[in-house]
Amino acid sequence: QVQLVESGGGLVQAGGSLRLSCAASGRTFNIDTMGWFRQAPGKEHEFVAAITWSGPRTYYADSLKGRFTISRDNAKNTVNLQMNSLNPEDTAVYYCAGTYSPATYSLRSQWHYWGQGTQVTVSS
Numbered sequence: 242q243v244q245l246v247e248s249g250g251g252l253v254q255a256g257g258s259l260r261l262s263c264a265a266s267g268r269t270f271n272i273d274t275m276g277w278f279r280q281a282p283g284k285e286h287e288f289v290a291a292i293t294w295s296g297p298r299t300y301y302a303d304s305l306k307g308r309f310t311i312s313r314d315n316a317k318n319t320v321n322l323q324m325n326s327l328n329p330e331d332t333a334v335y336y337c338a339g340t341y342s343p344a345t346y347s348l349r350s351q352w353h354y355w356g357q358g359t360q361v362t363v364s365s
Contacts, residue, residue, distance in 0.1 A: 246266075250361045253363055258327065275320040276346065278349060279336065290302065
């Protein structure tokens, strides 16, 4: 199994920034891609971003390009999500996820390992 633990959520004012981190442990050889999804109250899970261990290659939800940046530290098995220019619509629980060579990065069903989630709240 792979364990994923998120950190860095919290409350921020509109226009501010937050940095989320996710540390992977356990059988990390089972994954070659890590990413983030989010779920706002009353809404479905939404793909945010993904990054491959090799390359790396990065993928973003079109609506978030330019504001969010995903990065990784292979040596630490850690993935970070830098979120800038936050607005209240970014309020959600952010989940770290891991998988191996997904066919479609934005499909939740393609991801096999999940963290517990971290709350991000953006006040207006």
